[in-house]
Amino acid sequence: MDKTIRIIKEKITKAFGEKRIISLLFFGTRAFEININKFSDYDLVLMLDDYKNRDLFKLKMILDSPPLKEKDINLSLVYKSDVEVRGINNFQLRTLKLDIYKYLSGARVLIGNNYFKENPVTMTSVDLKEYANFKIQEFYGRCDKLYMECIPLLELTNKIKKYTREMLRSILISEGKLSFLGIKNIKYKNMYKMAISEKYINSKDANNLTSDNLNLIEVTRRNIYLKYLDLFYEKIN
Numbered sequence: 001m002d003k004t005i006r007i008i009k010e011k012i013t014k015a016f017g018e019k020r021i022i023s024l025l026f027f028g029t030r031a032f033e034i035n036i037n038k039f040s041d042y043d044l045v046l047m048l049d050d051y052k053n054r055d056l057f058k059l060k061m062i063l064d065s066p067p068l069k070e071k072d073i074n075l076s077l078v079y080k081s082d083v084e085v086r087g088i089n090n091f092q093l094r095t096l097k098l099d100i101y102k103y104l105s106g107a108r109v110l111i112g113n114n115y116f117k118e119n120p121v122t123m124t125s126v127d128l129k130e131y132a133n134f135k136i137q138e139f140y141g142r143c144d145k146l147y148m149e150c151i152p153l154l155e156l157t158n159k160i161k162k163y164t165r166e167m168l169r170s171i172l173i174s175e176g177k178l179s180f181l182g183i184k185n186i187k188y189k190n191m192y193k194m195a196i197s198e199k200y201i202n203s204k205d206a207n208n209l210t211s212d213n214l215n216l217i218e219v220t221r222r223n224i225y226l227k228y229l230d231l232f233y234e235k236i237n
Contacts, residue, residue: 002030004042004067004068004071004073005026005042005110007067007068008042008044008062008068008073008075008110009024009110009111011062011065011068012024012046012059012062012111013111015058015059015061015062016048016055016058018111018112019049020048020049021046021047021048021111021112022047022048022049022080022112022113022115023045023046023047023109023111023112023113023114023115023116024044024045024046024047024109024110024111024112025044025045025046025047025104025107025108025109025110025114025116026042026043026044026107026108026109026110027043027044027045027103027104027106027107027108027184028040028041028042028043028074030042030043031043031107031108031184032108032184032185034184034185034186034187035187035188037158039072039155039158039159039162040072041071041072041073041074042071042072042073042074042075043074044073044074044075044076044110045075045076045077045078045093045104045107046059046075046076046077046078047078047079047080047083047112047115048077048078048079048080049079049080049081050079050080050081051079051081051082055077056077059075059077063075076093076094078093080115083115088101088119088121089121091121095134095138097131097134098121098123098127098131099123099128099131099132099135099173099180101116101121102116102121102123102180102181103180103181103183104116105117105120105180105181106180106181106184125176128173128174128176129174132170132171132173132174133170133174133228133232135166135167135170136167136170136171136174136225136228139163139164139166139167139170140163140167140221140225142163143159143160143163143164143221146159146160146163153214154212156214157212157213157214157217160214160217160218160221161209161217163221164209164217164220164221164224165188165191165209167221167224167225167228168191168192168195168200168201168209168224169183169191171195171200171224171227171228171231172191172194172195172198172200174231175198175200175231177194177198178191178194188209188210192206192209193206200224200227201220201223201224201227205219205220205223205224208220
């Protein structure tokens with residue numbers, strides 16, 4: 001087990017106790033051990049039974065402690081009681097909705113059980129397209145915002161590349177070429193081949209996404225967005 005994950009698991013268990021923890025799930029590139037690079041973060045979701053007013057403070061203390069404070073950890077907290085009152089078909093995690101619910105059903109279990117797998121939701125093809133299209137707009141907007149932030153060029157380049165890849169992946173999901181569960185198994189090079197065969201990108205765009213040249217990546221980001229607009233226009237006309 002990854003040392004960072006082992007420490008997170010131990011600290012969360014000690015802070016909350018196994019009886020309160022419904023699920024501690026690990027997802028994303030590091031969890032699925034695919035497409036990892038030095039900028040890959042740790043994505044986790046902690047589901048507890050009910051709200052207690054010091055829960056977020058405890059998590060802050062954990063993430064601020066060494067050696068975790070040196071790591072890029074994205075940990076979200078949800079409560080089983082809140083999810084069940086709202087209803088699983090109305091699940092939302094920040095701007096993420098049933099798409100993240102479906103995705104989390106395939107996450108790695110660190111503690112407890114996978115609540116999202118044990119309580120599945122059904123997404124229609126209309127739902128799928130709606131959520132995927134929303135994510136494309138969100139990823140595109142994130143990139144625009146990143147340019148306005150004072151971050152090092154290398155970090156900016158890798159984040160723009162990351163979200164551009166996510167835009168392409170969302171098009172494949174929207175068009176029914178890739179499932180949410182399939183995300184964790186597909187390497188970038190295979191995703192590019194799939195997108196090229198479907199004419200969502202060309203080979204030059206794919207090569208741009210393997211480079212560290214921000215200008216080339218930006219060309220591909222715009223091309224992918226224009227392709228998305230073409231596909232969206234076709235659906236509404």
